[in-house]
Amino acid sequence: MPEAVIAGKQPIAADVEAGKDYYWCACGKSAKQPFCDGSHKGSGMVPLAYKADKTGKVFFCACKQTKSPPMCDGSHRAL
Numbered sequence: 001m002p003e004a005v006i007a008g009k010q011p012i013a014a015d016v017e018a019g020k021d022y023y024w025c026a027c028g029k030s031a032k033q034p035f036c037d038g039s040h041k042g043s044g045m046v047p048l049a050y051k052a053d054k055t056g057k058v059f060f061c062a063c064k065q066t067k068s069p070p071m072c073d074g075s076h077r078a079l
């Protein structure tokens, strides 16, 4: 399994809209963190689809080590 690049060591807050689909960058190479920009091509990794269940601020994982993607679970503290 390919290893993700650590895009950041803090979660990234984003405002999401209920019912809207978002594509979280799982590979860590996107220049548009925390979302996919297509940079994963050739890495063997793909983005993770996330549908917001409510409108508001959420904290997406940037270190790509979370055990509950795409959300931050605090794993960055161990890096």
Ligand code: FES
Pocket: 024, 025, 026, 027, 028, 029, 030, 035, 036, 037, 038, 039, 040, 041, 045, 046, 047, 048
């Ligand atoms: Fe990282 Fe698409 S750019 S998953």
